[in-house]
Amino acid sequence: MLVVHKYGGTSVGDVERIENVTNRVAKAREEGNDVVVVVSAMSGETNKLIGFAEHFTKEPAKKEMDMLLSSGERVTAALLSISLQARGYDAVALTGRQAGIVTDDTHTYARIESIDPSAVKNAIGEGKIVIVAGFQGINKSGSVTTLGRGGSDLSAVALAAAIGADQCEIYSDVDGIYTTDPRIEPNARKLDTISYDEMLELSSLGAKVLQNRSVELAKKLNVKLYAKSSFSDDVGTLIAEESSMEAVLVSGIVLDKNQARVTLRGVADRPGIAADIFSKLAESNINVDMIIQNMGTDGSTNLGFTVPQSEHENAKKVMESFDHEFEGMDFDEHVCKVSVVGVGMKSHSGVAAAAFTAMAKNNINIQMISTSEIKVSMVIDEKYGELAIRTLHDVYELDK
Amino acid sequence: MLVVHKYGGTSVGDVERIENVTNRVAKAREEGNDVVVVVSAMSGETNKLIGFAEHFTKEPAKKEMDMLLSSGERVTAALLSISLQARGYDAVALTGRQAGIVTDDTHTYARIESIDPSAVKNAIGEGKIVIVAGFQGINKSGSVTTLGRGGSDLSAVALAAAIGADQCEIYSDVDGIYTTDPRIEPNARKLDTISYDEMLELSSLGAKVLQNRSVELAKKLNVKLYAKSSFSDDVGTLIAEESSMEAVLVSGIVLDKNQARVTLRGVADRPGIAADIFSKLAESNINVDMIIQNMGTDGSTNLGFTVPQSEHENAKKVMESFDHEFEGMDFDEHVCKVSVVGVGMKSHSGVAAAAFTAMAKNNINIQMISTSEIKVSMVIDEKYGELAIRTLHDVYELDK
Numbered sequence: 001m002l003v004v005h006k007y008g009g010t011s012v013g014d015v016e017r018i019e020n021v022t023n024r025v026a027k028a029r030e031e032g033n034d035v036v037v038v039v040s041a042m043s044g045e046t047n048k049l050i051g052f053a054e055h056f057t058k059e060p061a062k063k064e065m066d067m068l069l070s071s072g073e074r075v076t077a078a079l080l081s082i083s084l085q086a087r088g089y090d091a092v093a094l095t096g097r098q099a100g101i102v103t104d105d106t107h108t109y110a111r112i113e114s115i116d117p118s119a120v121k122n123a124i125g126e127g128k129i130v131i132v133a134g135f136q137g138i139n140k141s142g143s144v145t146t147l148g149r150g151g152s153d154l155s156a157v158a159l160a161a162a163i164g165a166d167q168c169e170i171y172s173d174v175d176g177i178y179t180t181d182p183r184i185e186p187n188a189r190k191l192d193t194i195s196y197d198e199m200l201e202l203s204s205l206g207a208k209v210l211q212n213r214s215v216e217l218a219k220k221l222n223v224k225l226y227a228k229s230s231f232s233d234d235v236g237t238l239i240a241e242e243s244s245m246e247a248v249l250v251s252g253i254v255l256d257k258n259q260a261r262v263t264l265r266g267v268a269d270r271p272g273i274a275a276d277i278f279s280k281l282a283e284s285n286i287n288v289d290m291i292i293q294n295m296g297t298d299g300s301t302n303l304g305f306t307v308p309q310s311e312h313e314n315a316k317k318v319m320e321s322f323d324h325e326f327e328g329m330d331f332d333e334h335v336c337k338v339s340v341v342g343v344g345m346k347s348h349s350g351v352a353a354a355a356f357t358a359m360a361k362n363n364i365n366i367q368m369i370s371t372s373e374i375k376v377s378m379v380i381d382e383k384y385g386e387l388a389i390r391t392l393h394d395v396y397e398l399d400k
Numbered sequence: 401m402l403v404v405h406k407y408g409g410t411s412v413g414d415v416e417r418i419e420n421v422t423n424r425v426a427k428a429r430e431e432g433n434d435v436v437v438v439v440s441a442m443s444g445e446t447n448k449l450i451g452f453a454e455h456f457t458k459e460p461a462k463k464e465m466d467m468l469l470s471s472g473e474r475v476t477a478a479l480l481s482i483s484l485q486a487r488g489y490d491a492v493a494l495t496g497r498q499a500g501i502v503t504d505d506t507h508t509y510a511r512i513e514s515i516d517p518s519a520v521k522n523a524i525g526e527g528k529i530v531i532v533a534g535f536q537g538i539n540k541s542g543s544v545t546t547l548g549r550g551g552s553d554l555s556a557v558a559l560a561a562a563i564g565a566d567q568c569e570i571y572s573d574v575d576g577i578y579t580t581d582p583r584i585e586p587n588a589r590k591l592d593t594i595s596y597d598e599m600l601e602l603s604s605l606g607a608k609v610l611q612n613r614s615v616e617l618a619k620k621l622n623v624k625l626y627a628k629s630s631f632s633d634d635v636g637t638l639i640a641e642e643s644s645m646e647a648v649l650v651s652g653i654v655l656d657k658n659q660a661r662v663t664l665r666g667v668a669d670r671p672g673i674a675a676d677i678f679s680k681l682a683e684s685n686i687n688v689d690m691i692i693q694n695m696g697t698d699g700s701t702n703l704g705f706t707v708p709q710s711e712h713e714n715a716k717k718v719m720e721s722f723d724h725e726f727e728g729m730d731f732d733e734h735v736c737k738v739s740v741v742g743v744g745m746k747s748h749s750g751v752a753a754a755a756f757t758a759m760a761k762n763n764i765n766i767q768m769i770s771t772s773e774i775k776v777s778m779v780i781d782e783k784y785g786e787l788a789i790r791t792l793h794d795v796y797e798l799d800k
Binding site for chain 2: 015019056057071078143144
């Protein structure tokens, strides 16, 4: 088999942990596989470098930041290659550029445009274990670019597709995808498998195991993904297309505590008012999450949305510039978002109703509701967050 | 003027020191110059990375070491560029590759083969201050290479020549070249100017201010070099061709304590014996410094040489494999080398004689003597090293 492993910052956090990764890669090799390894910077390194830059300015140039931050992954790649060689394995370390990764010009958040896999393929052909510095590439004019936080996952998935790998294993400090956060619900169960779409909802909803863009890319390029732990021998969770067997109703429950709610009452129902408001928020770099609009009975509407708690004050300021357009504002920082995710919802009704019933039984007031084909999200008072998670986990029998 | 500045590891050792360098570069800019800055890794970084690699093996692959070690200079280049931009200067950071530096394939000790100065020149043309990561380049197949310890000096000199800079200023924590080590002789005097050849003798003899290869390259490419301190406003020392004025007799006195002496008595006078011995030492990576051979009276010869103290034991082992070729061996780790350097010696006799006389007056026994056109070196008991330096400094009136 041709496999791609990706190890995150905590998995390569010091020389002992790099030795641990060496063992894993060596084992995969001994089992007869061709192995390509994508690595992140040692944990703490990236933040240290950002701290240095911010000593000089809070807004360093993005091009310079890319040269600065791309150094960390090069260090890890070289060290892992040295460690494998010390054990007698033939290994080679490549930078993003040497691995053929070409991106667009969007420094610090570049998109991969193409990969020339020849250098990696040639090295595999020579029997080498190939170590690639994640998170980075170069643009067409030869400048170093980086792919944004979690970008090494993206490097791994894109490389796996480009070289035709059989699977891509993403290693972190958790051993897979759980039905919900085990720190909240001790009965949370690790999933053997989950679909790309469910995983996408889970990662954008706040489950931190896999970077969202990498799951999107894996879906698009049909890369078989595994989420595994570098500290255990657990098989992990497979993320792939839905199997032909009947899909489970609900796969997971997610709690996102980083939410603040904004509600505008009696918004003048003129065309373009929503566009004006959300354009202004976007200009101010405020990430709006859920958006709810209800038609009122008197020609005005109520408009609600959520933003990250850290952007709550900024959102307030932006809204004040619109205050002649609505009757009243209501802000609440003390909310959270609870979401139920499952591809089974597509073909089964009643999933949302069961959630609402369970909330009602526990006297939890639902402030906002938003649904997609495979997700039901509810904004509730943050003090009920954990209770809601445990209740829903129970309702959908996720421990079974 | 178009000037190249080069700042070493102690000059950019932390963010405060990078701010200090920012001030210096900004000042040169405000004075109307175009400025290209070559930087080393922050002091301690390179050793930290070497320590990581040596955790895995004492002999890491050189190609991997180059990827590992080249990261440090990239960090400094990006940070200095960010710092200059924060002050409102238009700056750009370039890696060795982006600055067009192409080397041969000798990883960890590569030679610069060519420089394509177009990227640097274009950036200067756009009014930018250009920051270049020192110590590194790429080879023709695109792998990262490094130029060996002190290689950033070499990057600076080579770039200065390639872009036709008016001068190249090498900044460190000392403010120029002294007649001898001021810690030994308080009357040591900073030289305003020194010739390339004298500087070459001084740096290869153990004066640590400028890397030897960079002085050679500066001579070859006729680059006007300044040795300056990044912590003072002293004009420093100019290293250039000898002026047309009469050269000074002696420029400096150097003490090298890292010497061990090996003497072979009664060496069989067969053709090729010296070649055999020194080839074997070279194969064992032992750096031989001085070599002295005297014809004996009975058809055999005495052969003496010096090696660094750390290689003394290895040299002993190599010599034991030749023990049938000579009558006896004599090793002494407790020696040092004292050298008198000056271009004036070329045309003046008596310089060496004055040195020998001064040694004799102080009862210092000279064990070995070696001379070149502009240098007299003497191996003596190490306990007399400092005395010899002060005596010779006085004899040649270097404090005047």
